[in-house]
Amino acid sequence: MDALDALLTRSSIGGLTDPAPDEATLTDAFRAALRAPDHRMLRPWRYLVVRGAARTALGQAFLQAALKDTPDLGETERNRLLAMPLRAPLIVVAVLSPRVDDKVPEYEQVLSAGAAVQNFLLAIHAAGFAAMWRTGWMAVHPTVHAALGLQAGETIAGFVYCGTASSASRTPASLPLAEFVREWTGA
Numbered sequence: 001m002d003a004l005d006a007l008l009t010r011s012s013i014g015g016l017t018d019p020a021p022d023e024a025t026l027t028d029a030f031r032a033a034l035r036a037p038d039h040r041m042l043r044p045w046r047y048l049v050v051r052g053a054a055r056t057a058l059g060q061a062f063l064q065a066a067l068k069d070t071p072d073l074g075e076t077e078r079n080r081l082l083a084m085p086l087r088a089p090l091i092v093v094a095v096l097s098p099r100v101d102d103k104v105p106e107y108e109q110v111l112s113a114g115a116a117v118q119n120f121l122l123a124i125h126a127a128g129f130a131a132m133w134r135t136g137w138m139a140v141h142p143t144v145h146a147a148l149g150l151q152a153g154e155t156i157a158g159f160v161y162c163g164t165a166s167s168a169s170r171t172p173a174s175l176p177l178a179e180f181v182r183e184w185t186g187a
């Protein structure tokens with residue numbers, strides 16, 4: 001698949017199953033992530049790979065976090081949270097690690113972390129696998145951060161659920177360019 005095809009055909013796939021992206025694909029996807037534009041090369045990101053039984057531990061972290069806020073959580077919701085990470089065979093936790101820099105404000109580092117996730121998604125898609133970028137309250141919850149070993153100041157840019165599409169992927173809608181793109185002539 002050439003680069004433009006990958007860009008134009010990638011879509012988020014929520015229904016994911018085995019197999020997970022193989023090691024060569026994952027390595028390529030992380031290399032692509034690390035090629036994100038990055039002002040002053042601050043590398044404001046790092047990644048955790050969660051697969052197999054570790055997904056169950058991540059579900060436990062989601063549950064513990066929810067119970068901190070809502071101790072009387074019902075059984076249905078408890079089970080839903082436990083099962084969340086089992087929606088894909090592999091999850092990449094994209095961690096935003098902002099650096100203190102006098103020329104690069106944090107919002108630029110957030111943009112870089114987002115660009116890195118997009119590079120990762122595109123590489124996964126180009127290799128014939130599928131993925132979905134998710135966040136939710138668990139991305140910013142201190143209990144989830146502690147379970148994943150995040151340091152002070154770090155947060156989660158995304159849980160990237162990865163696997164093989166469980167059904168045919170849809171063709172992304174093509175938006176009308178004229179609504180989003182204008183010529184600025186200086187007048």
Ligand SMILES: Cc1cc2nc3c(=O)[nH]c(=O)nc-3n(C[C@H](O)[C@H](O)[C@H](O)COP(=O)(O)O)c2cc1C
Nearest residue numbers: 010011012013114132133134135136137157158172
């Ligand atoms: C930072 C970020 C967080 C997101 N979090 C969620 C999420 O928690 N749940 C969800 O259903 N979609 C989430 N999305 C949206 C999907 O990843 C996806 O982009 C959207 O469904 C549009 O599909 P497309 O990527 O095929 O255009 C998020 C997107 C971004 C950029």
